[in-house]
Amino acid sequence: MKFKDYYETLGVPRDATQDDVKRAYRKLARKYHPDVSKDPDAEARFKELGEAYAVLKDPEKRAAYDQMGSEWKTGQDFQPPPGWDAGFEFSGADFGAGPGGDHSDFFEALFGRHAKAGQRAHMHAQGQDHHAKVLIDLVDAYRGARRSISLRMPMLDAQGRVTTQERTLEVSIPKGIRAGQHLRLAGQGAPGLGGGPAGDLYLEIAFKPDPQFRADGRDVYVDLPLAPWEAALGTSVTAPTPEGQVQLTIPPGSAAGRQLRLKGRGIPGMPPGDLYVTLGIALPPADSEAAQEAYRAMGKAFDFNPRAGKKG
Amino acid sequence: MTRTELTLVQAPVVEEELHLTLVELCQACSAEEEHVLAWVLEGVLEPAGDSPQAWTFGGESLRRARLALRLSRDLEINPPGVALALDLLDEIAALRARLQRAGVA
Numbered sequence: 001m002k003f004k005d006y007y008e009t010l011g012v013p014r015d016a017t018q019d020d021v022k023r024a025y026r027k028l029a030r031k032y033h034p035d036v037s038k039d040p041d042a043e044a045r046f047k048e049l050g051e052a053y054a055v056l057k058d059p060e061k062r063a064a065y066d067q068m069g070s071e072w073k074t075g076q077d078f079q080p081p082p083g084w085d086a087g088f089e090f091s092g093a094d095f096g097a098g099p100g101g102d103h104s105d106f107f108e109a110l111f112g113r114h115a116k117a118g119q120r121a122h123m124h125a126q127g128q129d130h131h132a133k134v135l136i137d138l139v140d141a142y143r144g145a146r147r148s149i150s151l152r153m154p155m156l157d158a159q160g161r162v163t164t165q166e167r168t169l170e171v172s173i174p175k176g177i178r179a180g181q182h183l184r185l186a187g188q189g190a191p192g193l194g195g196g197p198a199g200d201l202y203l204e205i206a207f208k209p210d211p212q213f214r215a216d217g218r219d220v221y222v223d224l225p226l227a228p229w230e231a232a233l234g235t236s237v238t239a240p241t242p243e244g245q246v247q248l249t250i251p252p253g254s255a256a257g258r259q260l261r262l263k264g265r266g267i268p269g270m271p272p273g274d275l276y277v278t279l280g281i282a283l284p285p286a287d288s289e290a291a292q293e294a295y296r297a298m299g300k301a302f303d304f305n306p307r308a309g310k311k312g
Numbered sequence: 313m314t315r316t317e318l319t320l321v322q323a324p325v326v327e328e329e330l331h332l333t334l335v336e337l338c339q340a341c342s343a344e345e346e347h348v349l350a351w352v353l354e355g356v357l358e359p360a361g362d363s364p365q366a367w368t369f370g371g372e373s374l375r376r377a378r379l380a381l382r383l384s385r386d387l388e389i390n391p392p393g394v395a396l397a398l399d400l401l402d403e404i405a406a407l408r409a410r411l412q413r414a415g416v417a
Contacts, residue, residue: 129340
């Protein structure tokens with residue numbers, strides 16, 4: 001198990017006041033909240049912040065943590081000394097309910113068993129609804145798909161012990177689904193308590209990042225590079241779509257950045273989305289004498305100053 | 313570890329095929345009824361129907377309610393603050409989509 005320096009995580013000195021701790025946490029939490037931040041590490045950072053704050057905001061836990069001494073650094077191998085928490089009493093009530101919910105091994109080893117005590121207090125008759133995210137390919141939204149998904153869920157067995165249950169569900173992804181939409185799987189959430197019905201499972205759909213296509217709602221975007229003469233003179237080219245290639249007419253005089261709309265070629269539905277092809281212009285490399293000669297000939301043939309109108 | 317295999321055929325798309333009642337929405341995002349009432353009052357959620365008993369929430373409400381819940385829980389934002397944050401997040405998303413359409417991002 002690796003040690004975690006919670007003071008370092010929040011960027012506060014070990015003698016920071018409770019107000020300093022709170023202020024530092026709030027500031028970082030706003031910055032790294034996964035719903036607000038576009039930082040790819042935001043979710044991991046936010047979980048670490050929540051864990052650090054769960055310990056340092058609570059004077060009892062902070063005192064227990066401080067007792068470990070200040071010599072430890074994040075990432076060092078660590079075992080809690082036997083009986084390290086003697087004399088401390090944690091109130092487990094709001095524990096584990098903090099941001100993220102799941103904590104590091106380090107946290108669990110130090111504070112985890114105190115947290116479990118309070119968890120059975122909730123007696124909803126209906127099981128809780130669960131949420132999970134499913135990544136699909138864009139083409140799945142065009143054609144529909146079946147996806148096997150594995151879910152791991154902590155469960156309490158008859159003796160009250162926590163066990164992990166793995167379930168595999170085969171889900172039909174309907175044609176026309178868009179990122180951010182949810183599927184509801186009735187009765188696939190947590191089992192009910194005291195004979196109550198099971199909760200539901202909600203699956204949020206997200207698209208895997210695609211090197212070529214970008215989806216925005218029902219519409220899909222793709223870049224299409226052209227040679228300068230193709231853009232200038234017009235042509236007919238094969239263009240990629242998520243469903244396969246189509247023949248596309250490029251009008252003469254197409255500038256870079258021009259968008260062609262292929263109506264109804266976006267994500268299917270009522271109405272279907274559109275596919276937007278953004279034209280770009282790629283220059284052939286001037287890496288041979290013949291190529292350089294061709295560029296020089298072009299320069300002679302045109303009376304063209306691309307910077308006409310730029311002053312300063 | 314226990315394993316269970318199941319096969320499912322169809323699941324409805326919440327945003328298109330379902331309308332949630334107040335009780336269902338609370339259950340679906342583990343929110344307290346009083347929070348949902350406060351968010352409706354601030355315009356975060358816009359159910360159809362005259363009274364809380366008659367309210368029906370469109371599927372988009374599920375995403376918004378979960379976002380509102382996370383923001384208020386994680387950052388301790390009150391309902392007017394949640395409403396402001398959601399408006400700004402919507403605006404940022406719209407601007408990002410415009411950048412993407414323009415091929416900038």
